[in-house]
Amino acid sequence: MAINKTKNGSYCFSVQYTHPESKKKHRKYQAGFKTKKEAKDAEVLFIHSVQSIQKETMIFKTLSNDYMQHRKAYIKELSFRNNLRILNKYILPFFEKKDVEKITKLHVREWTDYLVTINKSPKYKNDIIELFKAIIKHGRLYFDVFNDPTVIIKKFPNPKKRVMEDQVWSIEEFNQFIQGFDSNDTRERVFKLFFLTLYFTGARRGEVKALQFSDINFAKGTLSITKSASNKETGKRNVINLPKTQHSVRVIPLDPILLKLMEEYMMERQKDSNFRRNDFIFIRSYDDKIPLADTTIENFKNRICKKTGVRVIRIHDIRHSHATMLVSSGVNIEVVSKRLGHANIDMTLNVYTHVMPIAEQHSINILEKLHSKINY
Numbered sequence: 001m002a003i004n005k006t007k008n009g010s011y012c013f014s015v016q017y018t019h020p021e022s023k024k025k026h027r028k029y030q031a032g033f034k035t036k037k038e039a040k041d042a043e044v045l046f047i048h049s050v051q052s053i054q055k056e057t058m059i060f061k062t063l064s065n066d067y068m069q070h071r072k073a074y075i076k077e078l079s080f081r082n083n084l085r086i087l088n089k090y091i092l093p094f095f096e097k098k099d100v101e102k103i104t105k106l107h108v109r110e111w112t113d114y115l116v117t118i119n120k121s122p123k124y125k126n127d128i129i130e131l132f133k134a135i136i137k138h139g140r141l142y143f144d145v146f147n148d149p150t151v152i153i154k155k156f157p158n159p160k161k162r163v164m165e166d167q168v169w170s171i172e173e174f175n176q177f178i179q180g181f182d183s184n185d186t187r188e189r190v191f192k193l194f195f196l197t198l199y200f201t202g203a204r205r206g207e208v209k210a211l212q213f214s215d216i217n218f219a220k221g222t223l224s225i226t227k228s229a230s231n232k233e234t235g236k237r238n239v240i241n242l243p244k245t246q247h248s249v250r251v252i253p254l255d256p257i258l259l260k261l262m263e264e265y266m267m268e269r270q271k272d273s274n275f276r277r278n279d280f281i282f283i284r285s286y287d288d289k290i291p292l293a294d295t296t297i298e299n300f301k302n303r304i305c306k307k308t309g310v311r312v313i314r315i316h317d318i319r320h321s322h323a324t325m326l327v328s329s330g331v332n333i334e335v336v337s338k339r340l341g342h343a344n345i346d347m348t349l350n351v352y353t354h355v356m357p358i359a360e361q362h363s364i365n366i367l368e369k370l371h372s373k374i375n376y
Contacts, residue, residue, distance in 0.1 A: 003039045006031055011039035017050050048146050058143055060095040060103070060135075067138040078230050078239045083131055090115070090128045091135075100139050101147045108149045115156075122156035129153055168321040173310055174199050180308035187285060191300050193265055194282045194292065195318070200258050202322035202340050205315045206230045207248070209291040210240055213266050214277045221259050223252045225341065229291045248341035323348070327355045 002014050012031035018024070028046055033039040064087055072080050094111045095103060111132075115125050132150065139145035169177065181192040197208050206228035215224045228243045243249055254262070262281075269275050284290045297315060305312045313321075319340070326336045337348040 003036055003043065005036075010034060011036050013039045013043035013046075015043055015047065017047070058100045058139060058145060060098045060100050061092060063100055063139045063143065063145075064092065064135050066142075067135045070138070071134075076239075076241050078241060086128050086131055090118070091132050095132075100136070100145050103147060103149050105149045105152045108152060112153060122158040125156045126158060129155065167313060167317045168324045169199075169310070169313060169318065170321075171325060174321065176308050177304060177310045180304040180310075190265075190282060191297075193261055194297070195301070196258060196261065198315070198318045199322055200255060201252050202319050202326075202336075203252065204228065204244065204248075204319060205294070205297065207243060209280075209282060209297075211281045212278050213269075213281055216254075216259075216262055216266075218259065218263055221254050221256065223254050225250050225252060231294055243341065245341070245343065247343045250338065250341050252339055320351075323352055324355045327352055 004012055004014070006012055010031060011033040012029065013033075014027065014029045016025060016027045018026075030039075030042060030046075033042060068080070068084060068087065071083070075083075094107070094114070098107070112129070115128060118125070120128075133153065136145070136148060136150050140148060178192060178195065182188045183192070194208065197203065197211075198205065201208070201223060203223075203225060207225050210227040210229035211223070215226065216222075217224070225243060226249055227240055228248075229240050231239065265281070269279070280289070280291045282292045284292060284296070301315060302312060304310075323336055323340055326339070327333060333348055334345050336352075337345045340348065342348050
């Protein structure tokens with residue numbers, strides 16, 4: 001392959017190739033290009049046309065199926081199911097029957113214009129885009145697909161989310177919420193302990209769902225977070241995985257009251273002759289081997305909110321409530337960050353900016369108290 005300048009000042013390309021059908025070697029020469037770039041582009045286009053002769057048509061659905069089967073061994077089952085759901089709902093309806101080599105930039109632009117209209121977060125939309133790009137890249141790596149229409153795709157802006165004051169429960173609101181549970185009802189006592197654990201540990205919902213009695217060290221008063229349970233698809237059983245990130249694996253000190261409640265509940269469960277220390281703490285009523293379902297937790301929360309008149313917040317906002325409570329009470333931000341399983345304190349500071357003025361005022365109150373001991 002070569003680009004040269006001719007005697008009359010124009011450019012030409014010369015390329016040797018093997019014809020895919022006759023298997024004979026040929027040389028293609030073409031001149032008359034005004035610029036070197038035009039000659040190079042024409043050369044690339046010619047090579048592509050020769051290569052496309054010998055390749056079978058690659059349909060997008062076939063390529064996507066191969067990609068998903070390849071990835072299955074490298075990602076968590078839940079991630080695989082999420083990707084499969086994204087593929088089936090947001091990508092295949094547009095590209096399923098298309099020849100991958102003939103997907104144009106205009107096709108992709110029309111598809112991203114559609115993504116703008118769906119009621120999903122910027123992060124979720126970017127996850128859709130990343131899956132599409134990964135499938136096209138897979139085609140280029142393993143099936144010599146020449147076409148790459150993804151070069152025009154731009155990610156959706158995803159501003160940093162920060163917790164606002166109206167997204168959290170104060171200790172007074174949480175107390176009002178927790179009073180709505182019937183202590184004489186065995187099932188409601190389990191859910192009461194579940195929400196108490198969420199509020200007083202700051203652990204994620206999936207982390208609390210996956211807790212086993214063996215994760216509690218009653219002697220040291222600590223709780224080990226080593227796994228997470230999720231069943232985002234209605235009707236599907238929980239999938240037990242590692243926590244969200246490597247920093248999420250942590251040991252959380254428990255306050256004495258929550259520790260005592262945990263111990264009392266374990267003693268109650270031990271009355272069952274089939275009890276084992278590795279049983280899940282928070283289980284479904286009909287099966288002691290299965291953690292609580294997300295929909296059941298959500299329905300319980302909403303019912304108690306309605307009963308007590310407490311404003312409804314998300315389950316994840318109970319975690320935010322925990323952090324807000326600690327920071328506003330003057331607990332060191334590094335301690336809070338470690339308790340939440342954040343990678344660094346910057347992440348914690350970015351999320352909980354709303355509570356920093358309260359923490360600052362708390363420090364001023366402490367300084368004033370100390371200053372009052374000075375004799376002038």
